[in-house]
Amino acid sequence: MDVKILCLGVLSRGEASGYEIKKAFEEGPFSHFHQASFGSIYPALNALSAKGMVACRAQAQEKRPDKKIYSLTSKGRDCFVDALLAEPDPDRMRSDFLFILSFAQFLPPSRVAILIDQRIEWYRQSLERMETCAATNGSSAGATFVRGMGIAVYRAAAEYLEANRDRLIAEVAEPAALVAE
Amino acid sequence: MDVKILCLGVLSRGEASGYEIKKAFEEGPFSHFHQASFGSIYPALNALSAKGMVACRAQAQEKRPDKKIYSLTSKGRDCFVDALLAEPDPDRMRSDFLFILSFAQFLPPSRVAILIDQRIEWYRQSLERMETCAATNGSSAGATFVRGMGIAVYRAAAEYLEANRDRLIAEVAEPAALVAE
DNA sequence: GGTTGCATGTAAATGGTTACATGATTGT
DNA sequence: ACAATCATGTAACCATTTACATGCAACC
Numbered sequence: 001m002d003v004k005i006l007c008l009g010v011l012s013r014g015e016a017s018g019y020e021i022k023k024a025f026e027e028g029p030f031s032h033f034h035q036a037s038f039g040s041i042y043p044a045l046n047a048l049s050a051k052g053m054v055a056c057r058a059q060a061q062e063k064r065p066d067k068k069i070y071s072l073t074s075k076g077r078d079c080f081v082d083a084l085l086a087e088p089d090p091d092r093m094r095s096d097f098l099f100i101l102s103f104a105q106f107l108p109p110s111r112v113a114i115l116i117d118q119r120i121e122w123y124r125q126s127l128e129r130m131e132t133c134a135a136t137n138g139s140s141a142g143a144t145f146v147r148g149m150g151i152a153v154y155r156a157a158a159e160y161l162e163a164n165r166d167r168l169i170a171e172v173a174e175p176a177a178l179v180a181e
Numbered sequence: 182m183d184v185k186i187l188c189l190g191v192l193s194r195g196e197a198s199g200y201e202i203k204k205a206f207e208e209g210p211f212s213h214f215h216q217a218s219f220g221s222i223y224p225a226l227n228a229l230s231a232k233g234m235v236a237c238r239a240q241a242q243e244k245r246p247d248k249k250i251y252s253l254t255s256k257g258r259d260c261f262v263d264a265l266l267a268e269p270d271p272d273r274m275r276s277d278f279l280f281i282l283s284f285a286q287f288l289p290p291s292r293v294a295i296l297i298d299q300r301i302e303w304y305r306q307s308l309e310r311m312e313t314c315a316a317t318n319g320s321s322a323g324a325t326f327v328r329g330m331g332i333a334v335y336r337a338a339a340e341y342l343e344a345n346r347d348r349l350i351a352e353v354a355e356p357a358a359l360v361a362e
Numbered sequence: 363g364g365t366t367g368c369a370t371g372t373a374a375a376t377g378g379t380t381a382c383a384t385g386a387t388t389g390t
Numbered sequence: 391a392c393a394a395t396c397a398t399g400t401a402a403c404c405a406t407t408t409a410c411a412t413g414c415a416a417c418c
Contacts, residue, residue, distance in 0.1 A: 012284065102324050146283045
């Protein structure tokens, strides 16, 4: 599942410029499970355009480059649905946070505290934004389902960190106590 | 945080061959949040060896290539701890599963059911392995903490999918019903 | 006066995967 | 007979990120 398909997905929700597609991966609903930069989006849109998957209309703007607004063609929609029917690649996550915490015994306890507190704060902020969006926005059934799953998972993660934070810090601070008793 | 640091992390838990390091990323505790292939591990070990971060000892084997067993040097350990103290890169997840499900309305309901059921099964199997490991294994405080977080998150995900599966399938099957009422 | 946001695009560098090469052993 | 496990390593290929190039407007 490459950037071209991701772009088709964003465009299936309505026409957009390359800049706006980028924002969908940066702040929007996809930001939590896919990402794409300008360097991959602009070439992808050109390729899709060449293949007739998207139509492009230039909107003139004062003192800014013309905004190129892309929209799905019917061919593009067919191709997108085909891609959705393919077997999904397995999820892949890379988390320096979890890797580092696996070795908490090599870190000063204060550092462990900071890492966990920052992460809890990040989850809290993400949850707030997602819950606001859930209350406000009339999204598709699929998008609502996925957002709900994200909320459930982030909430579990934040609660786990809050519940176990102090215990880990104590264990890292006093490794001898556990061995002795 | 590149493959070299990941290798140092595996080696901090005890000496290992390239092949065994690969297994740690395939099946072991890191498999859920980092991955690395032979094509990246073997060159990384050679580079680490050249820099004096790891020591290599060849173990002769009958009718197999010599096993090269690597172990951390004190320089390697220092370098690893330094890397752990650096600011972690933000987590990045890529999930075709969630992307596809965001567009559930484009899929036949039976396909949505299969995707969700497969995923529930995957979580159940992962949870079983992780819980067995938690009961059996005497790990470090950090590793135990991270494993516990994984269990909490996967359990929340599986429960969400079970609780909301039928509703999503119904909504995808009867989109008109929601608009009408 | 410096940063952020808008707006597009290219080229180089990165970092990694996939496939290949080799080969014996064990299980189905 | 065929696949999988053990065991190392290289090279070609890939997708994507990063940095660069350009430039105005608004905000602090």
